[in-house]
Amino acid sequence: MTQIPHSEAKINSKNSSLRILVVDDDAEIRSFLKDNLSGFGKVTEATNGEEAMRCVMEKTPDLIISDVVMPCMDGLTLLKTLKSNVDTNHIPVILLSLKNDVSDRMAGWDKGADGYIGKPFIVEELQAMVDNLIDNRLRLKGKFSGTQQQDGKIEAPELKGNDRMLIDKIVNQINDHLEDPNLNVGKLCQEVGLSRAHLNRKMKELFGLTPSEFIRNVRLRKACELLRQSDVDISQIAYSVGFSSQPHFSTAFKHFTGISPTEYRQKKSDEAPQMT
Structure with missing residues (x-):
């Protein structure tokens, strides 16, 4: 029964x-x-x-x-x-x-x-x-569509089995070539050994992002970290995370965070505890 x-x-x-x-x-x-x-x-x-x-x-x-x-x-x-x-x-x-x-x-x-x-x-x-x-x-x-902050290299999120291994490879490749403005979806596919269609499908399933959006967001999250350092020029930060021009970087950054790099830096400076 x-x-x-x-x-x-x-x-x-x-x-x-x-x-x-x-x-x-x-x-x-x-x-x-x-x-x-x-x-x-x-x-x-x-x-x-x-x-x-x-x-x-x-x-x-x-x-x-x-x-x-x-x-x-x-x-x-x-x-x-x-x-x-x-x-x-x-x-x-x-x-x-x-x-x-x-x-x-x-x-x-x-x-x-x-x-x-x-x-x-x-x-x-x-x-x-x-x-x-x-x-x-x-x-x-x-996890990779907002401005959540991480220190050091951008790390892969917690996944299981084959997903974890794949995303580890993808994130490691992006971290290793973060300064390279020529890092694109085609190169990423070659490095991780996947077709463009397969990579696109997997990234959509796991994160709701295209591979190019994922690469861009990893770059911009690293930029958020670097902007906390007041002694680093914004144009230098733009090039260090793989943008070929500061205007392009500023436009992408504002779309990502809602504010300009200068405003973001000022905001984080105001939030930092003051030395007495």
Whole structure:
């Protein structure tokens, strides 16, 4: 007999435009999950891993919730397939299973699961996990689109597995060639060994930015750091972060921060503690 979890209330999620794929060979479980996750957005269903992969290829979901024991392709095989593919390894995957021993959970974590919940489960716990996973993904997208400050070299954000290795390579290449105004998407693709289309797709998935926007924003975040040093000329800063002219730098900087480099420097100077 199918064990359907009890739900006190549907969640009103702040992430209400998601695409969630529910994968389970039990129709009652799929229906229950669809009903209780509808507050997040559009929920589609698949009965096994093979059907799920076809769904993913047709329309990439924002998150996948999958049973472990299924015919044709089980949840662990589905997880391994998704995480070993550069086009799908960014998709968060939550596993649901009657197998809830430590060894079973470890099998899921080892293959790259982003969450693991044993059946029967408390639906509010699942809803909270979905919200947190999506929030983390959105924070990654925003990490290189604002003016958050870092000291020293610009560092890659916290990612998992293949994503982490790829972004490490990209950020290292940008850091190593920060002063080179000729560093562009074509050169970056050559250095990291990816096609332009693949790099563009991956950067959009992870950060919501094109590769050229990513390069520009890394340059400008470094400029923000250098502008805190009052003894460094603004034109010198512009060239040191790869801009070929100060007017171009000033225009890009104002678009990025909302204020000019001079205003930014003055603002940070006013905020600095005064020596007494």
